[in-house]
Amino acid sequence: MPPTSPSSSVQAAREQVAARLREARLDAGLTKREVAARCGWSEAKSGRIENARTAPSDQDIRAWCRACSADGLAPDLIAANRQAGQMYVQWRRLQRTGLRQLQQSSVPLYERTQHFRVYCSNVVPGFLQTPGYATALLRSIAAFRGLPDDVDQAVAARLDRSQIIRQRGRRFAILIEESVLRHQLGDAGVMAGQLGLLLSAMDLPAVSLGVVPFAAVRSMWPIETFTVFDDERVHCEPLSASVKITAPDEVAQYVRAFGAFHQQAVYGADARALIVQAIEALR
Structure with a gap:
Protein backbone atom coordinates (compact mmCIF):
# COMPACT_ATOMS: atom_id res chain seq x y z
CA MET A 1 0.00 0.00 0.00
CA PRO A 2 1.29 3.50 -0.80
CA PRO A 3 1.27 6.24 1.82
CA THR A 4 -2.23 7.49 2.61
CA SER A 5 -1.05 11.10 2.45
CA PRO A 6 1.96 12.68 0.76
CA SER A 7 2.55 14.77 3.86
CA SER A 8 2.33 11.90 6.34
CA SER A 9 6.11 11.92 6.88
CA VAL A 10 5.84 15.51 8.05
CA GLN A 11 3.24 14.68 10.67
CA ALA A 12 5.19 11.63 11.81
CA ALA A 13 8.33 13.74 12.24
CA ARG A 14 6.43 16.39 14.17
CA GLU A 15 4.90 13.75 16.41
CA GLN A 16 8.38 12.44 17.22
CA VAL A 17 9.48 15.91 18.30
CA ALA A 18 6.31 16.30 20.37
CA ALA A 19 6.87 12.91 22.01
CA ARG A 20 10.40 13.88 23.02
CA LEU A 21 9.13 17.13 24.53
CA ARG A 22 6.53 15.17 26.47
CA GLU A 23 9.21 12.78 27.74
CA ALA A 24 11.29 15.75 28.91
CA ARG A 25 8.27 17.08 30.82
CA LEU A 26 7.53 13.73 32.42
CA ASP A 27 11.18 13.19 33.34
CA ALA A 28 11.08 16.58 35.09
CA GLY A 29 7.92 15.58 36.97
CA LEU A 30 5.96 18.54 35.59
CA THR A 31 2.39 18.93 34.38
CA LYS A 32 1.52 20.75 31.16
CA ARG A 33 0.16 23.59 33.28
CA GLU A 34 3.47 23.88 35.14
CA VAL A 35 5.45 23.92 31.91
CA ALA A 36 3.12 26.59 30.57
CA ALA A 37 3.58 28.72 33.68
CA ARG A 38 7.36 28.47 33.50
CA CYS A 39 7.32 29.32 29.77
CA GLY A 40 4.88 32.18 30.13
CA TRP A 41 2.17 30.86 27.83
CA SER A 42 -1.20 29.14 28.16
CA GLU A 43 -1.74 25.52 29.15
CA ALA A 44 -3.62 25.11 25.88
CA LYS A 45 -0.44 25.95 23.95
CA SER A 46 1.49 23.30 25.87
CA GLY A 47 -1.22 20.81 24.94
CA ARG A 48 -1.13 21.76 21.27
CA ILE A 49 2.65 21.41 21.13
CA GLU A 50 2.69 18.11 23.00
CA ASN A 51 -0.06 16.66 20.79
CA ALA A 52 1.70 17.82 17.59
CA ARG A 53 -1.19 20.08 16.65
CA THR A 54 1.04 23.15 16.66
CA ALA A 55 4.62 23.13 15.38
CA PRO A 56 6.82 24.78 18.01
CA SER A 57 9.25 27.55 17.13
CA ASP A 58 12.94 27.36 18.02
CA GLN A 59 12.22 29.70 20.93
CA ASP A 60 9.35 27.48 22.12
CA ILE A 61 11.62 24.42 22.20
CA ARG A 62 14.34 26.28 24.11
CA ALA A 63 11.79 27.54 26.63
CA TRP A 64 10.27 24.08 27.08
CA CYS A 65 13.66 22.44 27.60
CA ARG A 66 14.69 25.19 30.02
CA ALA A 67 11.47 24.70 32.00
CA CYS A 68 12.22 20.99 32.23
CA SER A 69 15.90 21.55 33.19
CA ALA A 70 16.85 19.78 29.95
CA ASP A 71 18.61 22.54 28.03
CA GLY A 72 20.97 20.01 26.47
CA LEU A 73 18.08 18.48 24.49
CA ALA A 74 17.23 21.74 22.74
CA PRO A 75 19.77 21.67 19.85
CA ASP A 76 18.78 18.18 18.67
CA LEU A 77 15.06 18.90 19.01
CA ILE A 78 15.37 22.18 17.11
CA ALA A 79 17.24 20.40 14.31
CA ALA A 80 14.60 17.65 14.14
CA ASN A 81 11.80 20.21 14.16
CA ARG A 82 13.39 22.19 11.33
CA GLN A 83 13.84 19.03 9.28
CA ALA A 84 10.15 18.23 9.70
CA GLY A 85 9.27 21.72 8.51
CA GLN A 86 11.40 21.29 5.39
CA MET A 87 9.76 18.02 4.35
CA TYR A 88 6.60 19.69 3.06
CA VAL A 89 7.19 23.01 1.33
CA GLN A 90 4.59 24.82 -0.73
CA TRP A 91 5.60 25.37 -4.35
CA ARG A 92 4.84 29.08 -4.01
CA ARG A 93 7.67 29.32 -1.48
CA LEU A 94 10.11 27.27 -3.55
Whole structure:
Protein backbone atom coordinates (compact mmCIF):
# COMPACT_ATOMS: atom_id res chain seq x y z
CA MET A 1 0.00 0.00 0.00
CA PRO A 2 1.29 3.50 -0.80
CA PRO A 3 1.27 6.24 1.82
CA THR A 4 -2.23 7.49 2.61
CA SER A 5 -1.05 11.10 2.45
CA PRO A 6 1.96 12.68 0.76
CA SER A 7 2.55 14.77 3.86
CA SER A 8 2.33 11.90 6.34
CA SER A 9 6.11 11.92 6.88
CA VAL A 10 5.84 15.51 8.05
CA GLN A 11 3.24 14.68 10.67
CA ALA A 12 5.19 11.63 11.81
CA ALA A 13 8.33 13.74 12.24
CA ARG A 14 6.43 16.39 14.17
CA GLU A 15 4.90 13.75 16.41
CA GLN A 16 8.38 12.44 17.22
CA VAL A 17 9.48 15.91 18.30
CA ALA A 18 6.31 16.30 20.37
CA ALA A 19 6.87 12.91 22.01
CA ARG A 20 10.40 13.88 23.02
CA LEU A 21 9.13 17.13 24.53
CA ARG A 22 6.53 15.17 26.47
CA GLU A 23 9.21 12.78 27.74
CA ALA A 24 11.29 15.75 28.91
CA ARG A 25 8.27 17.08 30.82
CA LEU A 26 7.53 13.73 32.42
CA ASP A 27 11.18 13.19 33.34
CA ALA A 28 11.08 16.58 35.09
CA GLY A 29 7.92 15.58 36.97
CA LEU A 30 5.96 18.54 35.59
CA THR A 31 2.39 18.93 34.38
CA LYS A 32 1.52 20.75 31.16
CA ARG A 33 0.16 23.59 33.28
CA GLU A 34 3.47 23.88 35.14
CA VAL A 35 5.45 23.92 31.91
CA ALA A 36 3.12 26.59 30.57
CA ALA A 37 3.58 28.72 33.68
CA ARG A 38 7.36 28.47 33.50
CA CYS A 39 7.32 29.32 29.77
CA GLY A 40 4.88 32.18 30.13
CA TRP A 41 2.17 30.86 27.83
CA SER A 42 -1.20 29.14 28.16
CA GLU A 43 -1.74 25.52 29.15
CA ALA A 44 -3.62 25.11 25.88
CA LYS A 45 -0.44 25.95 23.95
CA SER A 46 1.49 23.30 25.87
CA GLY A 47 -1.22 20.81 24.94
CA ARG A 48 -1.13 21.76 21.27
CA ILE A 49 2.65 21.41 21.13
CA GLU A 50 2.69 18.11 23.00
CA ASN A 51 -0.06 16.66 20.79
CA ALA A 52 1.70 17.82 17.59
CA ARG A 53 -1.19 20.08 16.65
CA THR A 54 1.04 23.15 16.66
CA ALA A 55 4.62 23.13 15.38
CA PRO A 56 6.82 24.78 18.01
CA SER A 57 9.25 27.55 17.13
CA ASP A 58 12.94 27.36 18.02
CA GLN A 59 12.22 29.70 20.93
CA ASP A 60 9.35 27.48 22.12
CA ILE A 61 11.62 24.42 22.20
CA ARG A 62 14.34 26.28 24.11
CA ALA A 63 11.79 27.54 26.63
CA TRP A 64 10.27 24.08 27.08
CA CYS A 65 13.66 22.44 27.60
CA ARG A 66 14.69 25.19 30.02
CA ALA A 67 11.47 24.70 32.00
CA CYS A 68 12.22 20.99 32.23
CA SER A 69 15.90 21.55 33.19
CA ALA A 70 16.85 19.78 29.95
CA ASP A 71 18.61 22.54 28.03
CA GLY A 72 20.97 20.01 26.47
CA LEU A 73 18.08 18.48 24.49
CA ALA A 74 17.23 21.74 22.74
CA PRO A 75 19.77 21.67 19.85
CA ASP A 76 18.78 18.18 18.67
CA LEU A 77 15.06 18.90 19.01
CA ILE A 78 15.37 22.18 17.11
CA ALA A 79 17.24 20.40 14.31
CA ALA A 80 14.60 17.65 14.14
CA ASN A 81 11.80 20.21 14.16
CA ARG A 82 13.39 22.19 11.33
CA GLN A 83 13.84 19.03 9.28
CA ALA A 84 10.15 18.23 9.70
CA GLY A 85 9.27 21.72 8.51
CA GLN A 86 11.40 21.29 5.39
CA MET A 87 9.76 18.02 4.35
CA TYR A 88 6.60 19.69 3.06
CA VAL A 89 7.19 23.01 1.33
CA GLN A 90 4.59 24.82 -0.73
CA TRP A 91 5.60 25.37 -4.35
CA ARG A 92 4.84 29.08 -4.01
CA ARG A 93 7.67 29.32 -1.48
CA LEU A 94 10.11 27.27 -3.55
CA GLN A 95 9.26 29.10 -6.77
CA ARG A 96 8.74 32.63 -5.52
CA THR A 97 11.86 33.88 -7.33
CA GLY A 98 11.16 31.88 -10.47
CA LEU A 99 11.89 28.39 -11.75
CA ARG A 100 15.60 28.48 -12.61
CA GLN A 101 16.84 28.38 -9.02
CA LEU A 102 14.61 25.39 -8.25
CA GLN A 103 16.22 23.40 -11.07
CA GLN A 104 19.70 24.22 -9.84
CA SER A 105 18.98 23.56 -6.17
CA SER A 106 18.51 19.82 -6.77
CA VAL A 107 21.84 19.33 -8.61
CA PRO A 108 23.82 18.23 -5.51
CA LEU A 109 21.24 15.53 -4.72
CA TYR A 110 21.28 14.32 -8.32
CA GLU A 111 25.07 14.21 -8.41
CA ARG A 112 25.38 12.04 -5.30
CA THR A 113 22.59 9.63 -6.28
CA GLN A 114 23.56 6.39 -8.00
CA HIS A 115 20.17 4.72 -8.48
CA PHE A 116 17.07 6.65 -9.52
CA ARG A 117 13.59 5.17 -9.56
CA VAL A 118 11.15 7.53 -11.29
CA TYR A 119 7.39 7.06 -11.66
CA CYS A 120 5.44 9.65 -13.65
CA SER A 121 1.68 9.64 -13.90
CA ASN A 122 1.20 13.06 -15.51
CA VAL A 123 4.20 14.35 -17.50
CA VAL A 124 7.39 13.07 -19.08
CA PRO A 125 10.11 13.00 -16.39
CA GLY A 126 12.52 15.92 -16.42
CA PHE A 127 15.47 13.66 -17.24
CA LEU A 128 13.94 12.95 -20.65
CA GLN A 129 12.31 16.24 -21.63
CA THR A 130 13.10 18.02 -24.89
CA PRO A 131 13.63 21.80 -24.87
CA GLY A 132 10.23 22.33 -26.49
CA TYR A 133 8.36 20.10 -24.05
CA ALA A 134 10.17 21.55 -21.01
CA THR A 135 9.37 25.07 -22.22
CA ALA A 136 5.67 24.27 -22.63
CA LEU A 137 5.50 22.61 -19.22
CA LEU A 138 7.42 25.24 -17.26
CA ARG A 139 5.60 28.08 -18.99
CA SER A 140 2.27 26.57 -17.94
CA ILE A 141 3.53 26.21 -14.34
CA ALA A 142 4.76 29.81 -14.28
CA ALA A 143 1.44 31.07 -15.62
CA PHE A 144 -0.66 28.97 -13.22
CA ARG A 145 1.30 30.12 -10.16
CA GLY A 146 1.91 33.69 -11.30
CA LEU A 147 5.71 33.35 -11.14
CA PRO A 148 8.42 35.61 -12.53
CA ASP A 149 9.11 34.73 -16.17
CA ASP A 150 12.51 33.03 -16.19
CA VAL A 151 11.30 30.05 -18.21
CA ASP A 152 14.11 30.17 -20.78
CA GLN A 153 16.75 30.13 -18.04
CA ALA A 154 14.87 27.41 -16.15
CA VAL A 155 14.71 25.21 -19.26
CA ALA A 156 18.45 25.64 -19.80
CA ALA A 157 19.09 24.68 -16.16
CA ARG A 158 16.81 21.63 -16.43
CA LEU A 159 18.50 20.42 -19.60
CA ASP A 160 21.91 20.92 -18.03
CA ARG A 161 20.84 18.94 -14.98
CA SER A 162 19.49 16.19 -17.21
CA GLN A 163 22.93 15.45 -18.64
CA ILE A 164 23.46 13.25 -15.60
CA ILE A 165 21.46 10.53 -17.36
CA ARG A 166 24.39 10.04 -19.73
CA GLN A 167 27.06 9.85 -17.05
CA ARG A 168 28.63 6.56 -16.08
CA GLY A 169 27.99 4.84 -12.80
CA ARG A 170 24.28 5.60 -12.52
CA ARG A 171 21.09 3.65 -13.14
CA PHE A 172 17.70 5.04 -14.07
CA ALA A 173 14.55 2.95 -13.76
CA ILE A 174 11.79 5.08 -15.27
CA LEU A 175 8.09 4.20 -15.46
CA ILE A 176 5.40 6.32 -17.07
CA GLU A 177 1.69 5.83 -17.44
CA GLU A 178 0.47 5.51 -21.03
CA SER A 179 -1.61 8.64 -20.44
CA VAL A 180 1.65 10.62 -20.27
CA LEU A 181 2.17 9.79 -23.95
CA ARG A 182 -1.21 11.29 -24.78
CA HIS A 183 -1.22 14.45 -22.64
CA GLN A 184 -0.31 17.15 -25.15
CA LEU A 185 2.02 19.89 -23.90
CA GLY A 186 2.98 22.21 -26.73
CA ASP A 187 1.87 21.67 -30.29
CA ALA A 188 1.93 18.42 -32.24
CA GLY A 189 5.50 19.04 -33.38
CA VAL A 190 6.68 19.47 -29.79
CA MET A 191 4.94 16.27 -28.74
CA ALA A 192 6.28 14.32 -31.70
CA GLY A 193 9.80 15.41 -30.82
CA GLN A 194 9.28 14.50 -27.18
CA LEU A 195 7.93 11.07 -27.97
CA GLY A 196 10.79 10.53 -30.39
CA LEU A 197 13.25 11.29 -27.61
CA LEU A 198 11.59 8.64 -25.44
CA LEU A 199 12.24 6.11 -28.20
CA SER A 200 15.89 7.16 -28.32
CA ALA A 201 16.23 7.05 -24.54
CA MET A 202 15.32 3.37 -24.54
CA ASP A 203 18.72 2.72 -26.15
CA LEU A 204 20.68 4.42 -23.38
CA PRO A 205 22.60 1.75 -21.43
CA ALA A 206 21.81 3.26 -18.01
CA VAL A 207 18.07 3.63 -18.66
CA SER A 208 15.24 1.17 -18.21
CA LEU A 209 12.04 2.74 -19.54
CA GLY A 210 8.68 1.10 -19.06
CA VAL A 211 5.13 2.14 -19.91
CA VAL A 212 2.10 1.13 -17.85
CA PRO A 213 -0.57 0.55 -20.53
CA PHE A 214 -4.19 1.63 -20.34
CA ALA A 215 -5.08 -2.05 -20.71
CA ALA A 216 -2.98 -3.20 -17.75
CA VAL A 217 -4.85 -5.13 -15.07
CA ARG A 218 -4.15 -2.85 -12.13
CA SER A 219 -2.79 -4.18 -8.87
CA MET A 220 -1.57 -0.65 -8.12
CA TRP A 221 -3.59 2.44 -8.96
CA PRO A 222 -1.97 5.58 -10.43
CA ILE A 223 -0.61 7.91 -7.74
CA GLU A 224 1.37 11.17 -7.65
CA THR A 225 4.63 11.43 -9.57
CA PHE A 226 7.60 10.48 -7.39
CA THR A 227 11.34 9.84 -7.51
CA VAL A 228 13.24 7.50 -5.20
CA PHE A 229 16.89 8.41 -4.63
CA ASP A 230 19.10 5.44 -3.70
CA ASP A 231 16.23 3.94 -1.68
CA GLU A 232 17.00 6.59 0.97
CA ARG A 233 14.60 9.43 0.20
CA VAL A 234 11.57 10.15 -1.94
CA HIS A 235 10.44 13.38 -3.56
CA CYS A 236 6.82 13.49 -4.66
CA GLU A 237 4.91 16.23 -6.39
CA PRO A 238 1.27 16.96 -5.52
CA LEU A 239 -0.13 20.18 -6.96
CA SER A 240 0.45 22.49 -4.02
CA ALA A 241 3.75 21.41 -2.48
CA SER A 242 7.05 19.59 -2.72
CA VAL A 243 7.12 16.63 -0.35
CA LYS A 244 10.42 15.10 0.78
CA ILE A 245 10.17 11.75 2.54
CA THR A 246 13.03 10.22 4.51
CA ALA A 247 11.27 7.99 7.05
CA PRO A 248 12.51 4.46 6.16
CA ASP A 249 9.08 2.83 6.44
CA GLU A 250 7.51 5.35 4.06
CA VAL A 251 10.41 5.21 1.61
CA ALA A 252 9.92 1.44 1.61
CA GLN A 253 6.25 1.91 0.68
CA TYR A 254 7.20 3.96 -2.37
CA VAL A 255 9.81 1.38 -3.36
CA ARG A 256 7.12 -1.28 -3.02
CA ALA A 257 4.69 0.78 -5.10
CA PHE A 258 7.36 1.19 -7.77
CA GLY A 259 7.80 -2.57 -7.82
CA ALA A 260 4.08 -3.01 -8.41
CA PHE A 261 4.13 -0.52 -11.28
CA HIS A 262 7.16 -2.32 -12.68
CA GLN A 263 5.17 -5.55 -12.81
CA GLN A 264 2.33 -3.82 -14.67
CA ALA A 265 4.54 -2.03 -17.20
CA VAL A 266 5.65 -3.20 -20.63
CA TYR A 267 9.15 -2.79 -22.00
CA GLY A 268 11.13 -3.15 -25.21
CA ALA A 269 9.09 -3.68 -28.36
CA ASP A 270 5.76 -3.43 -26.52
CA ALA A 271 6.66 -0.08 -24.97
CA ARG A 272 7.95 1.19 -28.32
CA ALA A 273 4.67 0.23 -29.94
CA LEU A 274 2.71 2.34 -27.45
CA ILE A 275 4.97 5.33 -28.07
CA VAL A 276 4.70 4.95 -31.83
CA GLN A 277 0.90 4.75 -31.57
CA ALA A 278 0.92 8.01 -29.61
CA ILE A 279 3.07 9.65 -32.34
CA GLU A 280 0.73 8.41 -35.06
CA ALA A 281 -2.27 9.81 -33.15
CA LEU A 282 -0.77 13.31 -33.54
CA ARG A 283 -1.15 13.25 -37.30
